[in-house]
Amino acid sequence: PAVKGLWYNEKIIKLDGWRFESCRFDKCRLIIETPNFSLVDCYLDSTNFIVVSGKLVNALQFMALGNEFDDSPEYHPIRNPNGTVTIGA
Numbered sequence: 001p002a003v004k005g006l007w008y009n010e011k012i013i014k015l016d017g018w019r020f021e022s023c024r025f026d027k028c029r030l031i032i033e034t035p036n037f038s039l040v041d042c043y044l045d046s047t048n049f050i051v052v053s054g055k056l057v058n059a060l061q062f063m064a065l066g067n068e069f070d071d072s073p074e075y076h077p078i079r080n081p082n083g084t085v086t087i088g089a
Helices: 056-063
Strands: 002-004 007-009 012-014 019-021 024-026 029-032 038-044 049-052 085-087
Touching: 049 056
Parallel strands: 002 019, 007 024, 012 029, 019 038, 024 038, 029 049
Antiparallel strands: 038 085
16 A cells, blocks of 8 residues: 655554655654565655564675675665655655
8 A cells, every 4th residue: 555745753653565655754663574665755864763673684684794785776775855765666
């Protein structure tokens, strides 16, 4: 399912299975367990806390090895000129 234009403030949100478009997240706890989510033109400020669990932890541990994949652009979110972020779209 997709949600558009919502503002989340101090919420716990499980991102898995959702597509967020033009949403804003402030002081939220964002939980991901699978790669099955997307953020399109969303604003996330530095007050959010991201929780990764499940099998995604394996991927993070692998990336933490510091291999040559770290600088690959496909591993970075798209940072839009208006300050929003796009991931997985």
